[in-house]
Amino acid sequence: MQYVAYKAAPEPAMSLKNAILVLLEGKPGTGYDLAQRFRGGIGQFWTASHQQIYQELKALGQDGLVEFELQEQASRPDRKHYRITAPGRAALKDWLEAGWKPERLNSAALVRIYAAYLADQGPVLAEIERNLEENRAKLDEYLAQEASHLARTGRTSRRQALVYVSLRFGIRHLRNWLELLAEVRALLTEGRVPDRPA
Amino acid sequence: MQYVAYKAAPEPAMSLKNAILVLLEGKPGTGYDLAQRFRGGIGQFWTASHQQIYQELKALGQDGLVEFELQEQASRPDRKHYRITAPGRAALKDWLEAGWKPERLNSAALVRIYAAYLADQGPVLAEIERNLEENRAKLDEYLAQEASHLARTGRTSRRQALVYVSLRFGIRHLRNWLELLAEVRALLTEGRVPDRPA
DNA sequence: GCCTTATATGCAACATATTGCATATGATCC
DNA sequence: GGATCATATGCAATATGTTGCATATAAGGC
Structure with a gap:
């Protein structure tokens, strides 16, 4: 008789499914809304395309983690208004507490x-310029969000605090990209190479 | 008669295929080496698992972008020693110069x-600690690599310079993670929330 | 009038990544 | 003596993500 070491449950990542559950936990809505x-x-x-979102909503529905109410509309396509279920909340909690x-x-x-x-400089430099622009614009957006957070008075909920701390990560991430692009x-x-530690 | 606007070739991402070509351009080797x-x-x-690498090498071979020489070994499994071909170099150059x-x-x-x-703190905090450890260790590695780069004397090739600038990105990326984890x-x-801009 | 955008959902084909398993030998650890 | 690791390659099933297309109505731009 052989004893086999315990093997951690493999479980697929399911990040999108759970990201959807997070959103629906915050507020019910249609696939389009999500x-x-x-x-x-x-x-x-x-992030996810709408196609993928619809698929995952369907799968989540089959597992009973979300449910929907069909809303018929006259001059617009009918909508499926989804909300998270009790088993959905439990599954989300498990996922959030699982190992990374x-x-x-x-x-x-x-x-x-x-x-x-290994490439010609021209096209590479063009992409670098384009991305510098894009990232600068996105950084401005994030900074505006940060400013509006810091301007808020009164108690900050745990949820708001986590959203803010995540935003800070995003801000630093963009700055890191901008620095890389400038250095490249x-x-x-x-031909300038940085001569001092990062 | 309708004229349809030019549609950019869709082309799949093919990042792993091209990352493999980059490695083989630097030095030929087996799937295991890669x-x-x-x-x-x-x-x-x-990154990629060995399973995926073997698959992609096969596909790259069928497209003529790499070729291999079979090396039979006595007391070890036979090896396929791959190298990049001329069409492979051309394809890589195209990919490197394409839009991001x-x-x-x-x-x-x-x-x-x-x-x-939405989760209990315990398991989340445990993961945070574990990741702080891991990222600190990885950061030390990267910093050692940086030090050995900066200690080098003589002219730096474009290639070395790009590797170094990429390493700097990695260092800042890890620091960003460490800061996030500490803040969380x-x-x-x-219950401490940062009160000054990131 | 035609084109695009917004609203709203979805199928099908394909590309990419993960997980488990299979094979075979020699070396090292306990 | 058995377990694990390093060497070396690969198949098969499943999960996840992308791309193209289809449908239908209304509003706004040119």
């Missing part, structure tokens, strides 16, 4: 930068 | 933190 909401807030950390798997950064842009010495640009155009 | 190399350097930005698609951060850990107000811990244990 797609919108995935552009701000939690969308910093997880190692994360992968997986950025194609970083691979391209890392190997830029300086390197490609002027 | 799996090892994906742990340092470019592995910061793209918008990137998704997609971090399950960040989703969990964002929604931590302070929030959950002491």
Whole structure:
């Protein structure tokens, strides 16, 4: 007789399913609504196309973690108004308390930068400029959100505090990208290499 | 008759295929070798299991972008020694010069933190501690690499410079994580919320 | 009038990633 | 003596994500 060591339940990641549960926990809504909401807030950390959202809502429904009410509309398509169920809340809580798997950064842009010495500078520099612009614009948005948080008076709920701390991560993340892009640009155009530790 | 606007070639991302080409461009090797190399350097930005690497090598071979030489070994399994081909280099160059698609951060850990107000603190704090440890250790590694880069004398090649600038990004990225984790811990244990901009 | 955007949901094909399993030998750990 | 690790490659099933397309109405821009 052999004793086999305990093997942690493998369980798939299910991040999108649970990100959806988080959103529905905050406020019920349609798949369409969720797609919108995935552009701000939690969308910093997880995004999804509407196609994927509809699929996952269907799967979540089959598992009884969400339920919907069909709302017929005259001059617009009918809507399915979803809300989280009690088992849904329990499943979400379990997922939130589960162990974190190692994360992968997986950025194609970083691979391209890392190997830029194998490419012509022109197109690479063009992408760098474009991304500098984009990231600067996004940073401004985040900074405005931060300002409006800091301007708020009165007690901050745990939820608000976590949202704010996450926002700070996003702000620093964008700044990190901007710094990288500036350094790569300086390197490609002027051959300048940073000589002091990051 | 209708004229349809030019539609950019959709082309799938193919990041792993091209990350493999980058590695083979640097030095030929077996799938096993590549799996090892994906742990340092470019592995910061793209990782893959050995199963996936073998699959992609097969696909790359069918497209003629890599080729291999079978090396029979007596007391070890036979090896396929891969190298990049001329068409492979051309394809890699094209990919490196192509436009960057918008990137998704997609971090399950960040989703969990964002929604931590719905969970018991215990397990979340345990994961935070574990990750603080892990990230601190990884940061030390990266800092050692940086030190050895800065200690180097003589001219720095473009390639070395890009690797270094990428490393700097990785260092700042880890510091950003450490700061987030510290802030979340302070929030959950002491209710402390940062009161100054990030 | 035509094109685009917003509202609202969804199928199908394909691409990519994860998990479990299979095979085979030699070395090292306990 | 058995377990684990390193070497070396791979199949199969499942999970997740992307891309293209389909449908239907109303509002607004040119």
